[in-house]
Amino acid sequence: GHSGQALIGNAYLEGTYSEIYPEFTQDEQGLTMLCRLFSFPGGTSSHVAPEVPGSINEGGELGYSLAHAYGAVLGNPDLIVACTIGDGEAETGPLATSWQANKFINPITDGVVIPILNLNGYKIANPTILARISEDELIKYFEGLGYKPYIVNGEDQIKMHELMSKTMDEVILNIKNIKNKANLTNDSSRPIWPMIILKTPKGWTGLKSYKDKNIEGTFRAHQVPGSTGGKVDDPKILEDWLKSYQVDELFDKNGTLVSYLKEMSPKGNKRMSANPYTNGGLLLKELIIPNYDPYTLKFNKHGEITNSDMSVLGEYIKEVVKLNKNFMIFGPDEAISNRLNVVFDVTKRKFNGTIFEYDELLSNEGQVIDSMLSEHVCQGMLEGYILTGRHGFFHSYEAFIRIIDSMASQHAKWLKMCSELSWRKDIASLNYILTSHCWQQDHNGYTHQDPGFLNHLISKKSEIVRIYLPFDANTLLSSFHHIIGTKNYINVIVASKHESPQWLTTEEAKIHCAKGVDIITWAS
C-alpha cells in the first residue's frame, strides 16, 4: 500500500519511469526532479498509485495487498507474486483474514503468492502486535494459517542481502517442487505454501539517532525523521545520512546510474516495474459476450407472469462462464442465496480446503469463489483479478456491500487516475450485482436494510461509476449484458431475486435500457 518512494525509486533505476515519463531523464536533472516532486502537491504521490509503473493499487489505505495478490495469481499458473505486508497492515481486518485465501489456490492451475511480512516492529507511533508476541506464537499463527514460515532476521546489510537471497532461492525451489509434484501426480490438493518473516529494523539504514533518541529500529523512523512540521531541522544531518549511501559510487558525475549496476537489473518486461501483469490491459482478452435474447422471458401481457429475476439471469451467466475461462464470480457464501444455482451446471466452487465426497459443488477448480464469508476478500481478489487483465463480478447483499465502501472508493480513484494515463491500458469494469435489497426485506428485517452503497457511489464522477436498477428479468439481462462489455467503470446493478411480476418484453427492455431514464406510461 504505502512506500511510494521505494516503488518510484526502483522504477526509475530500472529505467521504466523515464521510458514512460521522458522528462525524468537518467541524469542529474531528471533525478533532481524525481526527488523534488515526491510527495508534493501536483507532483508524485507518497503512496503507490496508478502513476507509478509496476503498481496495481491506489495505496494509502492499508489492508488489501494480500487479497490483491491472491486475485492476481488465480488462473496464472506461472505467476509468483511476492507480496510485502507491513506488520502494521497485518493488524487490519481485511489483511488478517486474507491469509486464508491460500485455501483457494490450486497448485496446478494457479500461481503462487509469497507473503513477506516485514516485521520491522513498529507502525506510526506504536509497536506492532506481531512483534510483541512470543516467537512461538508468531510461528504457530502462520502455521495455523497454512504456511511454512521462513525467518530472515538481522541488521547487517551485507549478511542480510545474502540471507534474503538464499531464502528466496529456497522458497522458489520449494514452490517449484510443490508445483512439479502436483503436476506429476495430478494432485492439486492444498500444499503448505512458504511465507517469509522479514525481521529488519524500522527505518533501516536511515538516521541512527537524533536529539538523543534512537531513530533506526524505532517507530520514530516513520515518515521523515529529523524534521519538524514538514521542514528538515538540519540540512547537514540530512546530507550526511543521504551521503552514507555512497551516492558518488552509484551515479556517475552526470547523475546517471553507473553501468555495472544498471546491467544488474533484468531487462524489458522482466523488470518488476514493467511487468505486464501490473498493466493488466496489456493482457486483457476480450470477453465473448453471448446474445441474451434466448434467455429473456417471453410473454404477451405486462405483469402476466412471475419469476425470479436473478434465476433468469443465472441461465445467461452460465453461458458467459462456459464461454470464458477468464471470467470469475465472487461472493461471500451467497451464490445459492442469490440464485446463481444453474451456474454450477458448468463450473464449480473453487475451494482448496479439505473436500469430502458428500460435499456439493466444491472443487479445487472452478470459476466461482464463494466459500469465504468475507466481503473484503471477495472485493480484493476480484480487484486483483481484473487489474491483471481478467473479467468478473461480485454479488452480495445490498446492505452488506457497504463493508467495502472504502475499497470501492480507492478503486474509483485508481480508475480516475488511469483515465489520465495513456500508457495504462483499458481493464474490465468492476461489476457488482446487489441482491436482498432494502425493499425486499420482510423476512430478515431492519438489520439487512441499507441502500446506502448507491448513495456512496453516486457521489463519484459519472465517467467512473454507473448504476443500474433493472426491475424485472429482461431489464436485468439487458443491463448485465451491457456492463460485462464495458471497460474502466464501476458498474452496480441492484437486482431482485424473489419471484415477482415480469413487466417488459425483450424489445421493450432493450429500448428502456438504451434510454437509461424512461417514463413507462402504461404503468404510471
Place this chain on the structure above:
Amino acid sequence: GHSGQALIGNAYLEGTYSEIYPEFTQDEQGLTMLCRLFSFPGGTSSHVAPEVPGSINEGGELGYSLAHAYGAVLGNPDLIVACTIGDGEAETGPLATSWQANKFINPITDGVVIPILNLNGYKIANPTILARISEDELIKYFEGLGYKPYIVNGEDQIKMHELMSKTMDEVILNIKNIKNKANLTNDSSRPIWPMIILKTPKGWTGLKSYKDKNIEGTFRAHQVPGSTGGKVDDPKILEDWLKSYQVDELFDKNGTLVSYLKEMSPKGNKRMSANPYTNGGLLLKELIIPNYDPYTLKFNKHGEITNSDMSVLGEYIKEVVKLNKNFMIFGPDEAISNRLNVVFDVTKRKFNGTIFEYDELLSNEGQVIDSMLSEHVCQGMLEGYILTGRHGFFHSYEAFIRIIDSMASQHAKWLKMCSELSWRKDIASLNYILTSHCWQQDHNGYTHQDPGFLNHLISKKSEIVRIYLPFDANTLLSSFHHIIGTKNYINVIVASKHESPQWLTTEEAKIHCAKGVDIITWAS
C-alpha cells in the same frame, strides 16, 4: 450476530421477555404469539436486535461480536463475557483481527472474554475454512493468537451437556486462577486466556434428513429446512421434529414452562437476558464535563494567531480523561498523528503485548487504545464500551473512517430502535473526531481523500446523527464539550490538526456553535 430465535427463546423462558412485553404471557397464548411473530413483518427480528432483552448489538451483519465483547470487559474486572462466534463469522476481516484484542486485556483491571467458536462446519451453503484445515492447524492458529483452546466435540446431547458444563467449569477455574495470581503478585502482564472450540453438527437436534438428503450436520440446516420459498412443505414433518423436543414434558397444559425447569434459571439480574451490562444505560455514570473556557485561545483580532486546533483540544481532553476513569479514546495508531500528545501526561496507551523499557507511553493500564491498526476493532471496542454504560470517542483520518461505514449504519439502527423502547436506558453517544480531512491533504495526496463519511451519515435521521464542522480551535472546543454530554447520538466532528489561523473568540465561538448555522458577516 444472528440467532434471534435462540436469544428470544431464552429470554422468554427466563421470564424477562414477558416482564418487558407483558402481552407475551407465560402460557399457550403468549407462546403462540412469540412463535407467530418471529421473523415476520411487524413482528420480532430474525436476528438479535435492540428489542431482544440481553442483546447489545443490531445483529445481521456478521463480524463484530468479538470486538464488542472485548469492549464490554474493559475496566469491568468482574465481568466474564462468553462470546459465541460462528465459524462463518470467523472468516470476516473484522472478526479475524479481533482475536488480537486479547493484547489489550489486563488481568487485574479488566474482565475476560471467553470466545466460543461454534465450529459447526458450515455457513449458508458452504463448509467453513476453519472446519476444513487440519486439527493441528486449527489449534496452532488459536495458540498463535494467544489462546489456550479447549475442544468440546460431539453429537450425543447428554454427553455434550456434561462435557460443556465440565469444560466451562475448567475454563472459569482457569480464569479465576489467572486473575488471582495476577492480583496476588501484582503482575498484570498478558496471560494465555482460554477459548473454547465447540464442535457440534450444524442444525443439531433439527431435521436429520429430508428428501434423501442429510440436513443435520450439513449446510442444508441453515435457515428453515423442509421448506420451499418460505412455506413449510409438509406440516407433519415439522410437527414430528418439534415434538421430538418432548414439549409436553417441558410445558404444562396451559403452555407454561414447568416449574422445576423454571427454577433452574438464575434469578433477577443474574439471568443473561436481564444482565444490566446489556442495557448499559442502567450502569451509566454521568461524565464529569469540565468548563472549557480555560482552554480556549485568547486573541483580539480574527485571524491574528495560528495554532493546531487538535492540539488545543488535546489539552481539554486531557482534563476530561483525568476526571473520568470511564472515558476511553480509541484510534488506529493515530493518537500522536492526531495531536493528542498531551493526553499522555495523564494516562498511557493501554497495551498488553510485550513492553520494553525503552517503549514510550505504553502500559497495560491506560485510557487510550491506540496500538492496533484496525478501524474495525476501534469501532467495535468503542461500541462495546459505550453499550455497557461508559463514554469515549474514536479519532481517525476522515478518508479511512469509511472502513467502518457499515458498522456505523448498524449502530444508527440500534439507536433508532432503542429510542422506541422505554426500557432501554440512555447511553453515551458514539463520538467521532475525524482529522486529516480531504481539504488538507497536500502531503498524502489523493489516496487519503474521501469526505464521504459525512455523505453517508447525513442520510440517517437527524434524531440519531449530528455533524459538526468547527473551523478553529474555539469552535472545536465548544463542539467537543457539547457532544460528550449528549446521549444516544452518533456525533461526528471533522477537525483540523495543522497549524492554521484562529478566527472566533471564546464568546463568538459559543454563539456560533449555539446557532448551528451562521453567516459570519466579517468573513464573507
